[in-house]
Amino acid sequence: MFDIIYLKAAIMGIVEGLTEFLPISSTGHLILAGELLDFTGEKEKVFGIAIQTGAMLAVIWQYRLKLIQTVVGLFSDPVAQRFVRNLLVAFIPAVILGLAFGSMIKAHLFSAVPVASAFIIGGFIILIVEKRSGTKEVIRVSHVDDLTVKDALYLGLLQCLALIPGTSRSGATIIGGMAIGLSRKCATEFSFFLGIPTLIGAGAYSIWQERQLLQAADTPLFLVGFVFAFISALLCIRWLIRYVSTHSFKPFAWYRIAFGIIVLLTSWSGVINWAD
Numbered sequence: 001m002f003d004i005i006y007l008k009a010a011i012m013g014i015v016e017g018l019t020e021f022l023p024i025s026s027t028g029h030l031i032l033a034g035e036l037l038d039f040t041g042e043k044e045k046v047f048g049i050a051i052q053t054g055a056m057l058a059v060i061w062q063y064r065l066k067l068i069q070t071v072v073g074l075f076s077d078p079v080a081q082r083f084v085r086n087l088l089v090a091f092i093p094a095v096i097l098g099l100a101f102g103s104m105i106k107a108h109l110f111s112a113v114p115v116a117s118a119f120i121i122g123g124f125i126i127l128i129v130e131k132r133s134g135t136k137e138v139i140r141v142s143h144v145d146d147l148t149v150k151d152a153l154y155l156g157l158l159q160c161l162a163l164i165p166g167t168s169r170s171g172a173t174i175i176g177g178m179a180i181g182l183s184r185k186c187a188t189e190f191s192f193f194l195g196i197p198t199l200i201g202a203g204a205y206s207i208w209q210e211r212q213l214l215q216a217a218d219t220p221l222f223l224v225g226f227v228f229a230f231i232s233a234l235l236c237i238r239w240l241i242r243y244v245s246t247h248s249f250k251p252f253a254w255y256r257i258a259f260g261i262i263v264l265l266t267s268w269s270g271v272i273n274w275a276d
Helices: 004-019 028-036 042-050 052-062 064-071 078-109 113-134 151-165 168-179 186-207 218-245 249-270
Strands: none
Touching: 004 028, 004 042, 004 052, 004 151, 004 218, 028 042, 028 113, 028 168, 042 052, 042 186, 052 064, 052 186, 052 218, 064 078, 078 151, 078 186, 113 168, 113 249, 151 168, 151 186, 168 186, 168 249, 186 218
């Protein structure tokens, strides 16, 4: 007989894949979806972080030729060397701040109201950047291979804002990149690439740190979430690449604001009893 827990894992995987690369916060959506599905607890938090690896493998598959060329040219191609250097520079701040404050953030901010508040604030920030971009858009960098070390460090520091659930790692890096003169496509693709070491590392670290909570019997559950995250993320990546070439991120900003308000209203009114 099919266990409902696997259906929940599949839904969580789909939520992760569809939201990881959009500026709407995958972690925030996973927290809210988990509470609605009664898929909560310490093990479930590890599950939510671990299945991000599935979404990252979708990036690896989508950009496999670029990544293979980078590996092959690592010791001879200056472009490949600059690309890897920039990824490392952008990745390091998340490692340092994540290790320093990750447990505290996880203990105090992984609940509905902080997530909803971050949704709303982030939505207004996107609108401000888009308004500025629409009135005077100056594109300084059009391709990820042309980023400077300073650009990479700036984007890495912005990515750290996503330690606060509901902020959106993709939103912080994409919108922040646009604010300093990156094209939409460049900012979006660098956000994809930066997610590879960041989220695979976070998933591996979380599983290792909480290994005492996990059992061999949990493997099928994690695999279900992993597979559905991979498939939905791959579809989302391909759609988003086409979308950013002709559209702004304003619809996502309004979605964040509306969704955040709904969560706050249902929480304060008691219509939905959001768990802590």
